[in-house]
Amino acid sequence: MREFKIVGKSVKKVDAALLARGKPLFTDDVTFEDMLHARILWSPHAHARIRDIDTSEAEALPGVHAVLCYKNVPRVPHTSAGQGWPEPSPYDMFMFDNKVRYVGDRVAAVAAESEEIAEKALRLIKVDYEVLPAVFDPEKAMEEGAPVIHDEPDCRQVLPLFYDPKHNHCAHIEVKTGDPDRGLNEADIVIEHTIKNHYAQHCALEPHSCISYLDPMGRIVVRCSTQVPYYARRIIAQCLQLPERMVRVIKPRIGGGFGSKQEIVVEDVCAMFTLRTRRPVRLVFTRPEVFVSSRTRHPMIMRVKTGVKRDGTVSAIKMRVISNTGAYGPHCMTVLGSTCAKTLPLYRCPNIEFIGDTVYTNLLNAGAYRGYGVLQGTFAMGIMMDEMAHAIGMDPVDFWKKNTIRVGETSPIFSALSEIGKGAEQKVDSCALPECIDQGAAAFGWKEKRERYRNQPDGPIRRGVGMVCTVHGGTVALLDASSVTAKMNEDGSFNLLISASDVGGGCDTVLSQIFAEALDIPLEDVIVYPTDTDVTPYDKGAYASGTTYLSGLAVIKTAEEIKKQILKVAAEMLNEPPENLRLEKKGVVSTKSGKRLEFGQIAKRAMYSKNQFQIAATASEYSHLHPQTFTAQFAEVEVDTETGQVKVLYYVTAVDCGTAINPTLAEGQVEGSIINGISYALTEEFIFDENGRVLNPSFRDYKIFSAPDIPKLKTILVPSYDPTGPFGAKPIGEPAMDGVLPTISNAIYNAIGVRLTESPFTPERVLKAIREKRGR
Amino acid sequence: MKEIEFTINGRKKRIAVRPKDLLLNVIREELGLKGTKYGCGTGECGACTVLLDGRPILSCLTLAVAVNGKSITTIEGIGTDEHLHPIQQAFIDAGAIQCGYCTPGMILSAKALLDKNPNPSEEEIKEAIKGNLCRCTGYVKIIAAIQLAAKRMRGERV
Numbered sequence: 050m051r052e053f054k055i056v057g058k059s060v061k062k063v064d065a066a067l068l069a070r071g072k073p074l075f076t077d078d079v080t081f082e083d084m085l086h087a088r089i090l091w092s093p094h095a096h097a098r099i100r101d102i103d104t105s106e107a108e109a110l111p112g113v114h115a116v117l118c119y120k121n122v123p124r125v126p127h128t129s130a131g132q133g134w135p136e137p138s139p140y141d142m143f144m145f146d147n148k149v150r151y152v153g154d155r156v157a158a159v160a161a162e163s164e165e166i167a168e169k170a171l172r173l174i175k176v177d178y179e180v181l182p183a184v185f186d187p188e189k190a191m192e193e194g195a196p197v198i199h200d201e202p203d204c205r206q207v208l209p210l211f212y213d214p215k216h217n218h219c220a221h222i223e224v225k226t227g228d229p230d231r232g233l234n235e236a237d238i239v240i241e242h243t244i245k246n247h248y249a250q251h252c253a254l255e256p257h258s259c260i261s262y263l264d265p266m267g268r269i270v271v272r273c274s275t276q277v278p279y280y281a282r283r284i285i286a287q288c289l290q291l292p293e294r295m296v297r298v299i300k301p302r303i304g305g306g307f308g309s310k311q312e313i314v315v316e317d318v319c320a321m322f323t324l325r326t327r328r329p330v331r332l333v334f335t336r337p338e339v340f341v342s343s344r345t346r347h348p349m350i351m352r353v354k355t356g357v358k359r360d361g362t363v364s365a366i367k368m369r370v371i372s373n374t375g376a377y378g379p380h381c382m383t384v385l386g387s388t389c390a391k392t393l394p395l396y397r398c399p400n401i402e403f404i405g406d407t408v409y410t411n412l413l414n415a416g417a418y419r420g421y422g423v424l425q426g427t428f429a430m431g432i433m434m435d436e437m438a439h440a441i442g443m444d445p446v447d448f449w450k451k452n453t454i455r456v457g458e459t460s461p462i463f464s465a466l467s468e469i470g471k472g473a474e475q476k477v478d479s480c481a482l483p484e485c486i487d488q489g490a491a492a493f494g495w496k497e498k499r500e501r502y503r504n505q506p507d508g509p510i511r512r513g514v515g516m517v518c519t520v521h522g523g524t525v526a527l528l529d530a531s532s533v534t535a536k537m538n539e540d541g542s543f544n545l546l547i548s549a550s551d552v553g554g555g556c557d558t559v560l561s562q563i564f565a566e567a568l569d570i571p572l573e574d575v576i577v578y579p580t581d582t583d584v585t586p587y588d589k590g591a592y593a594s595g596t597t598y599l600s601g602l603a604v605i606k607t608a609e610e611i612k613k614q615i616l617k618v619a620a621e622m623l624n625e626p627p628e629n630l631r632l633e634k635k636g637v638v639s640t641k642s643g644k645r646l647e648f649g650q651i652a653k654r655a656m657y658s659k660n661q662f663q664i665a666a667t668a669s670e671y672s673h674l675h676p677q678t679f680t681a682q683f684a685e686v687e688v689d690t691e692t693g694q695v696k697v698l699y700y701v702t703a704v705d706c707g708t709a710i711n712p713t714l715a716e717g718q719v720e721g722s723i724i725n726g727i728s729y730a731l732t733e734e735f736i737f738d739e740n741g742r743v744l745n746p747s748f749r750d751y752k753i754f755s756a757p758d759i760p761k762l763k764t765i766l767v768p769s770y771d772p773t774g775p776f777g778a779k780p781i782g783e784p785a786m787d788g789v790l791p792t793i794s795n796a797i798y799n800a801i802g803v804r805l806t807e808s809p810f811t812p813e814r815v816l817k818a819i820r821e822k823r824g825r
Numbered sequence: 826m827k828e829i830e831f832t833i834n835g836r837k838k839r840i841a842v843r844p845k846d847l848l849l850n851v852i853r854e855e856l857g858l859k860g861t862k863y864g865c866g867t868g869e870c871g872a873c874t875v876l877l878d879g880r881p882i883l884s885c886l887t888l889a890v891a892v893n894g895k896s897i898t899t900i901e902g903i904g905t906d907e908h909l910h911p912i913q914q915a916f917i918d919a920g921a922i923q924c925g926y927c928t929p930g931m932i933l934s935a936k937a938l939l940d941k942n943p944n945p946s947e948e949e950i951k952e953a954i955k956g957n958l959c960r961c962t963g964y965v966k967i968i969a970a971i972q973l974a975a976k977r978m979r980g981e982r983v
Contacts, residue, residue: 061917068925069913069932071860071900078859252960254864254872254926304862304926305960336865553924553961713920717962721923724963748869748958756951756964 059713074302076258081329088167092149095183095411095741106173112166118157119145130379131277141204150376153341160322183411187373190217220382220407226461232365232400236356255304259319262329277590278580288317300580306552308417340746344416351429357437363398370405381407383468384422392426394460395520431517431791456480475674481705481769485681489703493683513800519788522675523780524595529672531603532586536665541648542574548588549600555714567608594780601775602670610666679705682788686796693812697760707771707779726789728754829893834902849884860900871957874930900929915974923961
């Protein structure tokens, strides 16, 4: 493994001091002269046609500047999903439509002098609804005769992919490798389970925010809390029927995303108001709006059948998945695809069948959320692996080791499916999973605790341990791309212009470290400037855990180009061939003559003295494959069999993310993922009434973990070096969260012998499972 | 409109507010101090935390008129750009800041704790910040940062 100077060091986050001082860095921290405030009217019905809408009273209210509804905006079918182009998500959305498809769907919007006036105006809008029958159960939604949620003639899938809205059926995937039926026949034991995860919200602390205004040339500038500024520009332009050149998107600091800001949720309406009023317009969601009308995690029903031989070999995996995308289909196909393509390569089993369907219902709009289908697939497979190990009497540690992919091996799943269509032929270029399992088990005390809890005395309070391994392929192979621009200043410092779009994870810091390492300069000589589509070059944005990996590769390529130019100038100055020269500590030294030039001298010469030019470069990289990040996770739980309360006492996560460019930031990704995961597993849950209305859109009633709730955590970064990654790095944003549901389910099973297959593991659900088992 | 007078970050202010104006909006809009954040509007996330006579309060639930004659400290009022408050420095050093949206409120809750209890236990730290939600960090490094700040404020060289 290589020795590094800046890479691998936990340097302080470049924006940390500003954030610690509370500087006005976020979207809503800047105000503009004459700014209007927009508010949206939401549907009270799960499914209704709007016969008519009367906005005249709202428009007449003093202080109101514009009202938007389906009658006065262009009808442009599109998807809010921030994805490459053409998007694999169906074009099933409209800025406003004459139909509403869930409680919380857009009906109309007002821009006024103040939020108070805008809200008053909303109450003056008269909507004549024809309420339609609604469907909330994804299996019923697929039945013949179910209410058709997208009956509009102009919704469509732009790619040649399956799409059957007449049956509420918006994605279908089938993958088969080897001979799954033979694999089941050859098994000594066949196990079958139906596993269900639940809706959840990202709960980024900053609500979705947008402020748009016109620049002096009449172009629309959109400052917004987005993870995907370039996609935001493209989709805003599409919705407003403008060329992209008329839209500029600026990403300030973002207060967390986790996938919820990989969608155009507020930007199109805000920009449309600016276009109509020629005024700056602000649209910031309230917390209830974030809960109900932004995006959520896809709940899935996963029927899994697996075969195992007595020697511990998994002989077949069959997975049948129904994913509920709610009223619209952003990411509906790719989340489902990831459940197969990015989850199942973990298993060495050659015989795999995956059949998946995504279905519309009149419930919350699902979208991208940390884990992105892999979390769901890992929930199912993590439980199945535990069940199989138990069935043949093998320690799960040994069972996981025996059945998980190793370095140099490939999986037929890789080429069978990317998130969309055929995937890249690839092998596992680096894998420290066996070390993760060993180090994690040792730190956790796996063997001792298993032994201790096997012999624990009878009583209502039981303890148990569980483990799971995970894989998560980062980026979208063959489709995602990143570009980086760097230019040199007189003092030998550099501007690093990126669109990688830090939303809190720290990529501005990590990419600066990679750039500094590549040119052997101190970190303070890198002036990182994040996304402004007028200034920084195209990058996919922050999703699919791909920023460190893919944007990091583009940073290295850019640095290589810069290096060539520096050496060319230095060669002229020293009158030596470039081959003699190398970079060293912000300078160039000759290995022959020993002469040295400082970067500052070289930059000044290039800018001012001879053969003048700007030392600058832009380089791009696309994702050739899905780099594979591995984790092994261990949980110790305490279950109160009288109340059903589950408490996590200790959680260990051992992670192979290749080189951790900044170990503290990498740990932060893992710790945040695990606590989000435990919170999701135990307390977070949307409660719907019988009409599909969310009853708990607040932090009071939708409980996310606060500090006293967290268990003892241990994070181990197990080093490996991925030859395809920047300085050996692999993705880290999502992978840890994937394993939490099954790890806790397995620990509960170990504690009380009862299998929880439906999340969250609330006291009610645990007690019910205990009673069902006793009743049997 | 009602005229109120209060101290904000050590400076006397006299402004006119409506009886229904919330302290959060007055701080952000009238006084232009944007470090105090809106996160939920119902006092459940702590992003709007400020100190009222040294005690943490939720500015999104507090009427501006209620601070008449009192002293408010916001994140802008502790430390300077040149000399950060030790808690701010510890948050940076411990890697406790990811997106940074919860950070001002979190730091102010920590300050209220450490001002009255210079040597808190881990449980006391968790209790002091239980009203401040963070979705990025899992709280691990935030707790470590407050422990680090406590040590430094007690004069330990760490």
